[in-house]
Amino acid sequence: MTRRSCTLYAVGVICSTLLVVGIGLVVSQVFRTFMHNRLKKEIVLVEGSRVFESWKSPPPPVYMEYFFFNMTNENEFLVSGAKPVVKQIGPYTYREYRSKDNVSMVENGEKVSAYNTKTFVFLREKSVGDPTVDNITTVNIPAWAVMNELKGSFWKASMASVMMNSVGSDLFTTRTVDELLWGYEDPLLTRIASLKSVEKVFGLMYKKNGTNNGEFVYHTGEQNYMDYGHVETWKGQRQLDFWTSNQSNSINGSDGSAFHPFLDKNERIYIFSPDLCRSIHMEFEKDVEVKGIPAYRFTPPRSVLASKEENPANEGFCVTPKECLGTGLLKVSPCRKGAPVVASFPHFYLGEEKYVAAIEGMSPKREHHQTYLDLNPTTGVIVRANKRAQINILLSRMSGFPKTRNLNETIFPVMFINETVVIDDASAARVHKLLLIVTLVSNFPLLIVGLGAIMLAIFIILLYRAHKQKTSNEEDTSYSAVSDKEKEDPQNGTYIGLTAKSEPQE
Helix, strand or coil: HHHHHHHHHHHHHHHHHHHHCCCHHHCCCCHHHHHHHHHHCCCCCCCCEEEHHHHCCCCEEEEEEEEEEEEEHHHHHHHHHHCCEEEEEEEEEHHHHHHHHEEEECCCCCCCEEEEEEEECCHHHHHHCCCCCCCCEEHHHHHHHHHHHHCCCHHHHHHHHHHHHCCCCCEEEECCCCCEEEEEEEHHHHHHHHHCCCCCEEECCCCCEEEEEEEEEECCCCCHHHHEEEEEEEECCCCHHHHHHHHHECCCCCCCCCCCCCCCCCEEEEEEEECEEEEEEEEEEEEEEEECCCEEEEEEEHHHHCCCCHHHHHHCCCCCCCCCCCCCCCHHHCCCCCCCEEEECCHCCCCCCHHHHCECCCCCCCCHHHHEEECCCCCCCCCEEEEEEEEEEECCCCCHHHCCCCCCCEEEEEEEEEEEEEEEEEEEEEHHHHHHHHHHHHCCHHHHHHHHHHHHHHHHHHHHHHHHHHHHHHHCCCCEECHHHHCCCCCCCCCCECCCCCCCEE
């Protein structure tokens, strides 16, 4: 066998082997399955895993922005029932430090318990003003909470009205941003505290700086990667007791800090929010990219805060059949000590138009008021997020309180928050590296197929050259008949020979 034949044979064997093996690996997806299984074992909430430390102390900076609605026509609203006019003031921005404290494995290491501690530090350079100086005129929430609790009894309401007048507690109050957020001693609560045990200090974020909101128990994801980070219990409860149906009281999904890998565009992701006293779901909206990292954007659909008529599953969130608000609102008084607090998206985004029209100064815009999560689908890592929610107070006419006689039922906006996070550069670099490894390993069979295709091309070229060389040799050794005389030689007969050289003439 010639060297050329050996080369052709070797190239053909290598080519066919690479193609068969490569196509077989592509079809069976062995490498892809191996990589996915490896990630599922790495992305678990156990000591030494790839994500455990970053779960306990998230490295990307989180910012909390507070926007207030300053009331500009208080007298007209209270006296003549005019439409309230508000002006948005903010942001007042705080750096939010999060950590999981008292982390411990429970149930033989199948679950992990932790307390979510949050600490806030004011950032003047990211704020519109000084919260200790800037004043906001808004609803006097302690007064409305007291009135709401006593409105069922005319005599108690009348006594509370007299008490409010004696301490100068009006339906609206003017306080600094710092007081509204972190607390001030309210004169009405102070007077009531002398009669019964109540907190004298009120603040929207009172006792929420440097504190936690109770013990969480999470699934580690070892048994099932789809359960990674899901809340098993909160404050020892598997079910809430605020609402009127089991579905509404269910604790579903994660706490918003961890999501399982290999997300699908068609799935719903669930988040349990202690601030909203309920679980909400989010759905895929579009593909995005953050710092070169591909991500799926998930956002709450309108149905999350839809009315019971629009979404019958939400009927369980009605405090009573008569206290069931329209689309875009959630009355959270059951978990706010009876205060008439109503949650919504900022500027009543995704809510009914009547709530927007009732307040001059509302202008809902998707880009400014939408809540969303951008998650890398392979790892489940949060690459960008904006959590936005608005606190409102339900104002209405109440018997026994003459100051409310000119009021129509109004959902009055007090403040909205924007909690933002974008993955930091160091974490983004780690995600890029991990995605590169996943891509290379998962697509290794394609590299084999590609190499086999290259070898096939070489094999075809070698075959073509060998065929061409053989044809050329056959042409160089072509045959022709001898001279006519020799052809007719009776002794030699007619024969075919190589063309003879012409004899030189003498």
